[in-house]
Amino acid sequence: MTDCLLVGGGIIGLSLAYELSCRGMAVTVVEQGEWGGQASSAAAGMLAPLKEFSQPGPMLELGMKSLELYPKWAEELEARTGIDVQACKSGLLTVALTEPESGELLEKYKWQKASGYAVEWMTGEEMRRVEPLLTEQAIAGIYSPEEGHINNRMLLNALVAACKKMGATLLSGSVVTGMAKEGGRIVGVETTTGPLRAGHTVIASGAWAGIMAEWLDFAVPVRPVRGQVASVSSSGIPLRTVIFGTSGYITPKLDGKIVLGATEDEAGFQRHVTLSGLAKVLDGVMPYVPALHSAAFQQAWAGLRPATADSMPLLGPVPGWQGVSIAGGHFRNGILLSPVTAKVMADYVESGREDALQPFLPSRFLGSTTNR
Ligand SMILES: Cc1cc2nc3c(=O)[nH]c(=O)nc-3n(C[C@H](O)[C@H](O)[C@H](O)COP(=O)(O)OP(=O)(O)OC[C@H]3O[C@@H](n4cnc5c(N)ncnc54)[C@H](O)[C@@H]3O)c2cc1C
Incomplete structure (x- = not known):
């Protein structure tokens, strides 16, 4: 008992x-x-x-x-176990490549700023100062310095x-x-x-x-929504921040991986990676960071998000x-x-x-x- x-x-x-x-x-x-x-x-x-x-x-x-x-x-978990969970306040850029995307993001930025959240509106050039590997095609976006990632x-x-x-x-x-x-x-x-x-x-x-x-x-x-993701090596691609676009996200981790995501598939409890899912993930992220074209592919995997x-x-x-x-x-x-x-x-x-x-x-x- x-x-x-x-x-x-x-x-x-x-x-x-x-x-x-x-x-x-x-x-x-x-x-x-x-x-x-x-x-x-x-x-x-x-x-x-x-x-x-x-x-x-x-x-x-x-x-x-x-x-x-x-x-x-x-911090408490690390102190108790000695395991480094690689928490990183890297900041996050939500990036617009087109004027309509920029307009939508600006609306979001306005209410977030008015509510007192830590967000900054940036031009493409300002974003590239934060993240030099960001594409020249980025025209504007939101920078949120308090967000990040963990392993x-x-x-x-x-x-x-x-x-x-x-x-x-x-x-x-x-x-x-x-x-x-x-x-x-x-x-x-x-x-x-x-x-x-x-x-x-x-x-x-x-x-x-x-x-x-x-x-x-x-x-x-509650239903499963499959997410397919992939990783590449960060060797030669020294990304600093998480980048989010309309067709994907790029998360540089502290363990030498860059995680690229993700699909949202209604596929029941099937957990395998599909070729079209993988292609969608890779095609979705490369426009944001051109250096990814020459990245060393590591792995692809999938998981079932519990959606309500x-x-x-x-x-x-x-x-x-x-x-x-x-x-x-x-x-x-x-x-x-x-x-x-x-x-x-x-x-x-x-x-x-x-x-x-x-x-x-x-x-x-x-x-x-x-x-x-
Ligand atoms: C590709 C992808 C990317 C994601 N990225 C992020 C992210 O960046 N940030 C974020 O916050 N979240 C992210 N998520 C969402 C996050 O992973 C989930 O919301 C979270 O893991 C759900 O945790 P859970 O413990 O409820 O479910 P699970 O991790 O699925 O755990 C449920 C457990 O219950 C067990 N179980 C089920 N049935 C039984 C049974 N009959 N008997 C015994 N055990 C059983 C399963 O084996 C399983 O281990 C992502 C998810 C995916 C798939």
Whole structure:
């Protein structure tokens, strides 16, 4: 019997497990495959709320709060484990190549600036002073100096090590096959390696969360959206900043890789890289940094983003049941949103109070009849 059982050992399950362990709870995480082996290791690791959320509102606020939590979160994990998670406040350029693109970006810049966010409007020349490898075709854009990236694979390693240090039980290679019910309460799960019992169970199974909610007769709309990405060597291409254009992004990492992304494919649970997907990624990024034409190709891979019908995460209790909640549906931003998710969900698991989870409560989908 454990206090809290996390179903899914991706960035969300592991972050929450770590936070709850630090608060003195007995925690178990169960993962069917490898730790972080799905979307969380596939991600590009950008920490970019101002780029990602195109309007003011709860998503941008949540993202900014998480970005603020990141330095201390990363520092603490590094101190606890000795693992360098390669956090980097590189700054991010959102680049326009045409007048219509520039007009759209200028509108975004105006409300972001008026709201007090750290953004600067730049001409092409000013942007090339920030990032000399940016194409001559760039005419204007937004520079956000506070955004950056992290090595999500190292972060996953650090979270696994930190959870173990804090006494959490980590079970990998065990598939959750059902929920254990006692009346209206969930008391744990059934797995391929035996039953597990818990005071509280959190579904943190990424793109698979909808399937588990269906076991509880709750048709929550979570679906997999495949993202295909590639990497090239940064040797001879000394990029400084993250670059975002309308057809792709370029993320220079601290480990010698430049990560190039990404497609958004409706392909069910298929996780393979397609030739057309790879071509789309490569064609999409080269116009922004001409030096990429001669880059040494390293690898291509794909992952399944957990998307919800309204593109907002699901945080909080499963309606109609005691003892079970969801932390999922983080779509394109689960790496960014992991510290804030860990904090607000740990507060909820400890106190049962839902107010801080608005408007992300899963109950907003009550009455939904489809999982798409
Ligand atoms: C190409 C790509 C690029 C991305 N780039 C970024 C980025 O730059 N910045 C950012 O913030 N986010 C990014 N994301 C999004 C981010 O990766 C996700 O939002 C995040 O990883 C979701 O984490 P998760 O823990 O919910 O899901 P996952 O990492 O998918 O973890 C869920 C886990 O649950 C396990 N599981 C499922 N079913 C069961 C079962 N029955 N029993 C046991 N275990 C089970 C799975 O094996 C899996 O390991 C990107 C995603 C992709 C695909």
